[in-house]
Amino acid sequence: MVKKEKIKVKERVTDGKVDLSMSDLDDVPVKDIVALKKIYSLDLSDNRLLLLPSSFTTLTFLIMLDLSKNELKELPEDFGMLSKLQYLDLYKNNLERLPLSxxxxxxxxxxxxxxNPLVPAVANVAGSCEDHKGCQQCAKNIVRFFKELQVKIDEEIQINKNVEIEENVAENKKIEKRKRGKKLKNKKIVQETPESRDDEFLGKKIKADNVTRRAKGKCVRRGCLLIFVALILWMLCSVKHPLTAKIGVYLEHFLSKLPANCQLYIRVFSDFIIKSQNYTREMLVYCKNWIYENDLFQRLISKLNN
Incomplete structure (x- = not known):
């Protein structure tokens, strides 16, 4: 394999212009170009360049740059560092996009x-570039487009930063609030003495005792009322009061529907009830006669009647 002869860049310099066109280059000799003095123009057209080295943007002294008729697929992201460029020829490459810079x-x-197979957004901005005037307009449009795009991106980044800052502030406030809540809770626990806990327990116990006492009193009152009602009904049934006459009819009707063996036991029990009621009736009659025969009660009744 024949070794490729290295190009002597110094021999390609004429009046501040470096002409490396049609040199079958696949890389740019940046170091050799930087070593030159008073250079403002670089011609790299008609070569086999696929990419530019990252050090290419150190050629900040360039005013004219010709990269036409190569195979460039992209340019360095910091290509904008070549801020002195006034003339740039990228005719007939494989560029789809241009760097934001x-x-x-x-x-x-x-x-x-x-x-160049530019994406539609960039191609529409660039225009046709059919003549010198069109290329001048292309330069203005492209620079303005990417400048405005950079401003929008910076604004979006700033908005995102602000949102992130606000979220961080809100999160810090929540954390601080939780910390304060924990401190207050711990402080309350520390300040709480055994005596205060005993007092609280005693208050709860007294309250529970009061509730229990009220419930018991209510049960006693209800029980007394039921006993009193049962006693009244018993006495009314014993004297065969008309109000309780229907009770016997209902009981007889109910007993007739029960089985025979049940009726037998209930009959025996009812006989005991009847005897008890007879005894109660006799006691009530005796009490009534005693009241009417007693002089004291007679005088009291006469006074009430008067």
């Missing part, structure tokens, strides 16, 4: 982007 090329007056 193109907005920094404020001195650019000529830009040729013909015969």
């Amino acid at each position: 193109f907005g920094q090329l404020s001195a650019l007056k000529f830009l040729d982007l013909k015969d």
Whole structure:
């Protein structure tokens, strides 16, 4: 394999212009170009360049740059560092996009982007570049487009930063609030003495005792009322009062529907009830006669009647 002869860049310099066109280059000798003095123009057209080295943007002294008729697929992201560029020829490459830093090329007056597979957004901004005037307009449009795009991106980044800051502030406030709540809770626990806990327990116990006492009193009152009602009904049934006459009819009807063996036991029990009621009736009659025969009660009744 024949070794490729290294190009002597110094021999390609004429009046501040470096002509490396049609040199079958696949890389740019940046170090050799930087070593030169008073250089303002660089011609790299008609080579086999696929990419530009990252050090290419150190050539900040360039005013004219010709990269036409290469195979460039992209440019360095910091290509805008070549801020002195006034003439840039990128005709017939494989560029689809341009770096955002193109907005920094404020001195650019000529830009040729013909015969590149640019994305529609960039192609519409660039225009046709069919003549010198079209390329001048292309330079203005592209620089303005990427400058405005950079402003929008910066604004979006700032908005996102502000939102992030607000979220962080809100989160810090929540954390601080939780910390204060824990401190107050711990302080309350520390300040709480055994005596205060005993007092609280005693108060709860007294309250529970009062509730229990009221419930018991209510049960006693209800029980007494039921006993009193049962006693009244018993006495009314014993004297065969008309109000209780229907009770016997209902009981007889109920007993007739029960089985025979049940009726037998109930009959025996009812006989005991009847005997008890007879005894109660006799006692009530005796009490009634005693009241009427007693002089004291007679005088009391006469006074009440008067």
